[in-house]
Amino acid sequence: xxxxxxxxxxxxxxxxxxxxxxxxxxxxxxxxxxxxxxxxxxxxxxxxxxxxxxxxxxxxxxxxxxxxxxxxxxxxxxxxxxxxxxxxxxxxxxxxxxxxxxxxxxxxxxxxxxxxxxxxxxxxxxxxxxxxxxxxxxxxxxxxxxxxxxxxxxxxxxxxxxxxxxxxxxxxxxxxxxxxxxxxxxxxxxxxxxxxxxxxxxxxxxxxxxxxxxxxxxxxxxxxxxxxxxxxxxxxxxxxxxxxxxxxxxxxxxxxxxxxxxxxxxxxxxxxxxxxxxxxxxxxxxxxxxxxxxxxxxxxxxxxxxxxxxxxxxxxxxxxxxxxxxxxxxxxxxxxxxxxxxxxxxxxxxxxxxxxxxxxxxxxxxxxxxxxxxxxxxxxxxxxxxxxxxxxxxxxxxxxxxxxxxxxxxxxxxxxxxxxxxxxxxxxxxxxxxxxxxxxxxxxxxxxxxxxxxxxxxxxxxxxxxxxxxxxxxxxxxxxxxxxxxxxxxxxxxxxxxxxxxxxxxxxxxxxxxxxxxxxxxxxxxxxxxxxxxxxxxxxxxxxxxxxxxxxxxxxxxxxxxxxxxxxxxxxxxxxxxxxxxxxxxxxxxxxxxxxxxxxxxxxxxxxxxxxxxxxxxxxx
Amino acid sequence: xxxxxxxxxxxxxxxxxxxxxxxxxxxxxxxxxxxxxxxxxxxxxxxxxxxxxxxxxxxxxxxxxxxxxxxxxxxxxxxxxxxxxxxxxxxxxxxxxxxxxxxxxxxxxxxxxxxxxxxxxxxxxxxxxxxxxxxxxxxxxxxxxxxxxxxxxxxxxxxxxxxxxxxxxxxxxx
Amino acid sequence: xxxxxxxxxxxxxxxxxxxxxxxxxxxxxxxxxxxxxxxxxxxxxxxxxxxxxxxxxxxxxxxxxxxxxxxxxxxxxxxxxxxxxxxxxxxxxxxxxxxxxxxxxxxxxxxxxxxxxxxxxxx
Numbered sequence: 001x002x003x004x005x006x007x008x009x010x011x012x013x014x015x016x017x018x019x020x021x022x023x024x025x026x027x028x029x030x031x032x033x034x035x036x037x038x039x040x041x042x043x044x045x046x047x048x049x050x051x052x053x054x055x056x057x058x059x060x061x062x063x064x065x066x067x068x069x070x071x072x073x074x075x076x077x078x079x080x081x082x083x084x085x086x087x088x089x090x091x092x093x094x095x096x097x098x099x100x101x102x103x104x105x106x107x108x109x110x111x112x113x114x115x116x117x118x119x120x121x122x123x124x125x126x127x128x129x130x131x132x133x134x135x136x137x138x139x140x141x142x143x144x145x146x147x148x149x150x151x152x153x154x155x156x157x158x159x160x161x162x163x164x165x166x167x168x169x170x171x172x173x174x175x176x177x178x179x180x181x182x183x184x185x186x187x188x189x190x191x192x193x194x195x196x197x198x199x200x201x202x203x204x205x206x207x208x209x210x211x212x213x214x215x216x217x218x219x220x221x222x223x224x225x226x227x228x229x230x231x232x233x234x235x236x237x238x239x240x241x242x243x244x245x246x247x248x249x250x251x252x253x254x255x256x257x258x259x260x261x262x263x264x265x266x267x268x269x270x271x272x273x274x275x276x277x278x279x280x281x282x283x284x285x286x287x288x289x290x291x292x293x294x295x296x297x298x299x300x301x302x303x304x305x306x307x308x309x310x311x312x313x314x315x316x317x318x319x320x321x322x323x324x325x326x327x328x329x330x331x332x333x334x335x336x337x338x339x340x341x342x343x344x345x346x347x348x349x350x351x352x353x354x355x356x357x358x359x360x361x362x363x364x365x366x367x368x369x370x371x372x373x374x375x376x377x378x379x380x381x382x383x384x385x386x387x388x389x390x391x392x393x394x395x396x397x398x399x400x401x402x403x404x405x406x407x408x409x410x411x412x413x414x415x416x417x418x419x420x421x422x423x424x425x426x427x428x429x430x431x432x433x434x435x436x437x438x439x440x441x442x443x444x445x446x447x448x449x450x451x452x453x454x455x456x457x458x459x460x461x462x463x464x465x466x467x468x469x470x471x472x473x474x475x476x477x478x479x480x481x482x483x484x485x486x487x488x489x490x491x492x493x494x495x496x497x498x499x500x501x502x503x504x505x506x507x508x509x510x511x512x513x514x515x516x517x518x519x520x521x522x523x524x525x526x527x528x529x530x531x532x533x534x535x536x537x538x539x540x541x542x543x544x545x546x547x548x549x550x551x552x553x554x555x556x557x558x559x560x561x562x563x564x565x566x567x568x569x570x571x572x573x574x575x576x577x578x579x580x581x582x583x584x585x586x587x588x589x590x591x592x593x594x595x596x597x598x599x600x601x602x603x604x605x606x607x608x609x610x611x612x613x614x615x616x617x618x619x620x621x
Numbered sequence: 622x623x624x625x626x627x628x629x630x631x632x633x634x635x636x637x638x639x640x641x642x643x644x645x646x647x648x649x650x651x652x653x654x655x656x657x658x659x660x661x662x663x664x665x666x667x668x669x670x671x672x673x674x675x676x677x678x679x680x681x682x683x684x685x686x687x688x689x690x691x692x693x694x695x696x697x698x699x700x701x702x703x704x705x706x707x708x709x710x711x712x713x714x715x716x717x718x719x720x721x722x723x724x725x726x727x728x729x730x731x732x733x734x735x736x737x738x739x740x741x742x743x744x745x746x747x748x749x750x751x752x753x754x755x756x757x758x759x760x761x762x763x764x765x766x767x768x769x770x771x772x773x774x775x776x777x778x779x780x781x782x783x784x785x786x787x788x789x790x791x792x793x794x795x
Numbered sequence: 796x797x798x799x800x801x802x803x804x805x806x807x808x809x810x811x812x813x814x815x816x817x818x819x820x821x822x823x824x825x826x827x828x829x830x831x832x833x834x835x836x837x838x839x840x841x842x843x844x845x846x847x848x849x850x851x852x853x854x855x856x857x858x859x860x861x862x863x864x865x866x867x868x869x870x871x872x873x874x875x876x877x878x879x880x881x882x883x884x885x886x887x888x889x890x891x892x893x894x895x896x897x898x899x900x901x902x903x904x905x906x907x908x909x910x911x912x913x914x915x916x917x918x
Contacts, residue, residue, distance in 0.1 A: 236838050271630070278634075291644055293651040294838050305645050313638045320631040327627055336913040343913060350905045358898040364637065365885075365894050371643050376654040378832055379894065380883025387898045394799050566845075583845065657878030664876075751851065758876035760834035760848055 003063045006051030007141035010092075013044035013099070014131040017124040031113055035106055038120055041127070042103040049096045052140050053083045061151050064142040065089060071153040071560055073531050081164035085155075087288060087304075088140035090167055094284075095134060097175040098127045105179055105204075111196050118190055122182040129311055137304050153560035156532060162222040166215055170242065173212025174280035177245060177273075180205050180252070184273030185319060187266075188326040198264060201273060202256040203618060208276075209249040210614035216242050217607045228566040228581045230499075230595045232603070235381040237292040240363045241283035244356050248276045251352040254345055257478075266328045268349070274319035279356070281312045291367060337410040344402045351395040358387050396448050399485060400455030403478040404463070414462055418455060425454055437498065445493025452486030473616050481613035488606025494599035495577075502594045514578075514594060518542045521590075525552070533557045534567075537582055537590060541571060553580040553592075574601050656766070656777035657758055663768050664756035668746030671723055671731060678720075678744050683768055687795070688718040690766040691742070692754050694726040695734035697762040703781035707741035710787060714795055722748040724762060767794060824857050827866050831856075831873065832881050840883065 016037045020029070029037075052065070056079045061067040069086045070079055084093045102123040109116050134140070157163070180201055187197045219242070224232035233239060252272040258264040286292055289305030336343045362379045370376050404412060412418065429447050433439075456479040464476055473480070504512055511520045522538045536554035540547050553569030571578040577600040583591030658664070663680055670676040689710065693700040707719060721742035723731040728747065735745065748754055757766065760779070767776035776794060778786060818826070825842055831852060833844035841849045841856075852873075859869045873881055885891045 230843075234838070275630075285641075289641075289645065290651065291641065291649070302645055302648070306642075309638060309641050309645070313634065316634050317631065320634060324624075324627045324631060334912075336909075336915075338910075338913050343909070346909065350909070351902075354898055354901045354905070357901070361894065361897065364640070365891075367644050368640050369890065370649060370655070371640050371647070373890065374655050374659075375657070376878060376880040377885050377891070378880050378883050379885055380830075380832070380838075382830055382884035383894075386884075387895075391898055391902060393802075397799055397802065654878060654880045657874065657876060657880075755851075755855075756876060758878070760877065 002051050002055045002058075002060055003141040003143055006048045006055070007139070009044045009048035009051065010131065010141070011135065013041045013048060014128055014135070016041040016044065017099075017128050017131070020124050021121055021128070031117065034117060034120075038106060038124065039103055041124070042099040045096050045099045045127075045131075049083075049092050052089055052092060053080055056080060056083045059151065061148045062144050063140075064144045065140040067144050067148055067151050070151040071531070072150060073560070074153070074159070075530055077161075078159045078164065082158070084167050085158045085164075086140075088134070088138045090171075091130065091134055091138050092140055093168065094171050094175060095127060095130045097171050098123065098130065098178050101175060101179045101204075102127070102182075109200060111200065115186060115190060115197070118186040119179075119182045122185050123179060126178050126182070126315065129315065133307055133311060137301075137307050153558075156556065156558040156561060156563050156565055157226065159531070160222065160226060162218050163226070166218040166222060168215075169211055169218055170215030173208050173210075173215050173249075174245065174277075174283065176204060176208025176211060177249065177277040177280050180208065180273045181277035181319065184270045185322055188270060188322050188328070191328075198256065198259050198266075198269065201269065202253070202259065205249060205252050205256065205273070205276070206614050206617050209246070209253055210611055210618070212242070212246050212249060213607060213611055213614070216246060217604065217611075221604065224600075225568055225570055226565075228568040230501075230568075230579055230581070230593075230597070232600075235384045237294045237363050238287055240359050240384070241286055244359055245276050245279040245283065247352050247356050247359075248272060248279055251349050251356075252276060254348055254352075258342065258345055265334070270328070271323060274316070274323060278312070278316040278319060279360075281308075281315055285309055285312045286363070292363070335408065339405065340410045341402065341405040341407045344398055344405050347398060348395055348402070351391055355388050355391050358391065359384065362387070393444075393448070396452065396485070396489065399482050400452045401459075403456070403482065404459045417458060417462070421454055421458060422451060425451055439497050442493055442497040445489055445497065449486045449489035449491075449493060452489065453483050456483045456486070470619075474619075477613050477616050480616070481610055484606045484609030484613060486606070487602050487609060491599045491602025491604075491606055495597045495603065498598050500596040502596075504592045504594070505589045506592050507588045507590065512594075515596060516543070517548070519551075519578075519594070521592075522550075525554075531558065531560070533559070536567075536569075537592075539569065539580065541578065551578060551580055553582045555582060572601065575599060577601070650780075653779040656774060658774045659777065660773055660775065662772050663766075663774050664753075666746075666753045666756065668722065668748060668753060671728065671735075671745040671747055678746055680772070683718070683720075684772050685770055686718050687714075687716065687770060688720055688768040690720045690722065690757075690768065692722045692724045692748070692757070692759050692762055692764045693734075694724050694762055695730040696726065699781040700763040701734075701738060703763060703783070704738045704741075706782050706784065706787060708739065709784075710791070711741050713792070717795075718743050721745045722753060724748045724754050724759070725751050767791065820857065820860050823860050823866070824853060827856055827869065828853055830883050832883055834877060834881060 020034055020037050020041075022029070052063075054060075055063045055066050056070055057076065059066065059070060059072045059079065061070075065086065065088050069089075070082050074082065083089045102120055105123070106116065106120055109119075111119075183197060183201050183204070216239075219239070220232045223234070224230075252269065255265065255269050255272060285305070285308040287294070288308060290301070291305065334342055334346075336346070362383055365379050366377050401412060401418060406412075426447060429443065429450065433443050433446075460476050460479050464472065466472075500515075502512075502514060504510075506512070506521045508521055508523060511518055513519075518541070520540050520542070522540050525534075525536045525538055527534045527536070534554055534556050536552040539551045539553075541549050541551060549571050551569040551571045554567050556565045556567055557563075558565070566581060569580045569582075575598065577595075577597040579595040579597055581593045581595075583593060585591070663683065665680045667677050667679040670678065689707075691707065693704070710717065711719060719742050721744070723745060725748070726734075728749075731745070735742075746753070754764075757764070763781055765776075765778045765782060766774055769775050776791065778790070782791075828842035828849075829840050831841040833839045833841050833846055833849045833852075835846050835848045836844050839849075841852045856869060859872070870882060874886075879886060885894060887895055
């Protein structure tokens, strides 16, 4: 029953969206009816999605999707999040968001009616394409042909809070770019109030980028504590796929800053707007078509792959064709000096685009080679580390002084202050490196990260002094964001370069000394949880005979799916993480791996600062 | 000049999509990479007969006939699933020499397995330590190779065989 | 711009220091197996993986290092059997030339174009 409601709502929603696409020559719709159909369409698709959630919550196994992905013994929260933890449900969520973004735009936009309608039409077009995809290949409302008592259960790895919220966050980012895409296409088709369109693009691209940052960070954090591999970024194809629109979105946000200096390159902004959403769709295609090996693949299906490929080609092709035909021909009077703000932003754009291209080609190169030569190669972490990082390096350097550059001149106020501080900083870090362990990458990363922070702080102090008003926060926002990046760079450098690893074979009562702290194997705990059985080795961490914390790495056994997962035990401190994984056991001796990850917290802190900056950027003064 | 730059994204898009399309249509399996030894001479090996400790079979003996090589083990469930298909192959292509390798398996377990499921192999060799499989680039059981008269590997498949695979991919080689 | 050049020199000098390290066999095994794909896993390295296959490869790599082979030779043995697919870092051969070179060529090209355009503005 609920499946019928859900499916009907979806179909009706699609029909309503089709109605608004009827050209004016056949049927003239007044704006108030137009908005009625669009908003009802959103309302209906939300009902559709809520019906799916309802089916999960009530464990309605007559719905095939619920049957495949859920189980009555799952905790309620994971029943709900299970709705989007599979291919069909997640695409329905995606489509919901396309519609919701259009809805919010229809309420908030201050553009002329004719422009608004055009944007909403394009947004509806995107909505309809994906709805067809759902209805014809990925229907979550299929009914089970057999009567069943119980579901097939969800992958235990997905029963996790961070992973539950990671897809919605990510989609809010990816799909937000759909609105930016629609805005860009509309601006090409109808030359209008340029100023308003650019400002709206700025707002929506910052919002999308902010959500995407949060989504990627959640996924990364989840990988860190859940997968038990000790790392948080693996240049896995699926991670690369999310990184590309993120970098492109960042380039877009930076390019839009040029509005302020009257240097905005409209053509370039339009291109980036189209590119961001295209990369989002490309990402969806690569993940769901099953053509890449990744930790993250959905169950693949050739027909689905082909359909999304078609969507990707049609949508992106349409975007690029309109761009080709209707490209704005305004000649830009760019004031390029070496080095003023305009050229810095252009260098930034160039480097980011090359980074995106490198990640793109690196990720799909194996596919190209296999088609051409029938041999398979891998392009993994080492490749991207050797290419993308050096490319971004000059960008990071530029970041430290870019906000203080002038639009007009290539002079920097109080340049000497910066030079002196940089030299002092290099000296301090060089001394520090020689006193501890010297590592060239560590040195570079630390110098870069700290220089970005120091440089930004100097700029803030010289220009704005200190105050705690929202106006102040807004004016130093670019510095805040960059400081966030600097903090993250320090975290990334330290936790990778200076990571220490120790292997032990321990039994109950054994003690080891790690960095002047004692780790003692206290006991083994076996606990029966609602849907799994957990085995934990409890370690106590003591410093000078005072217990600081308990760390409990272990394994979970899920009886329904018969899977065993390794759960890392982590002790988070501001300056380091102690990360322990449990290996196999022989004769009561357990193989224990202990990682000391210094300054990992800085990575999450840095990201948090970046997201904070994006929120400040969107809030009005 | 301008038009050329503006049309580049569209051209790149079309090229990329073309590659994706071909990849999907070729039904490439991410879990079954093409063999590194394709069209190369098979690795040299010498393997003791599972049923006769005195008898060995070496790679030289494979010259002059078509051979199907299958790596299996009693503990490998998919191997059991594909096992009956070898009888079918034997019937349809009688001149094909079917060589089986008992891979990292207890010898008695292997013998029992072949008793239960039947023995379609012309020869069952022992690969207790996995060295022969390693030389063939085997990483997961079952894996099947086809070697031609000149001792070159012309086909490899990782994972269990199915009727469809035999009809589409193996039968056409003969 | 001058700063960036200066920096690149710094970077090259300090990087060369790391080449003089004398590593233990276990470190060598760790370094190499981090770059090898576990063929039975979903995109994990041999070093990170606990699978039977990875355990075998780790033992093999250690044996070869103890025999005195270097990283390049061991990689050659492995790629002969498993193909270049097992290497996370693609070889620098004719097939992969485009892959390795295009980012840097693009950077250089764009810098040249940018410099040319900024000179135009000065006039």
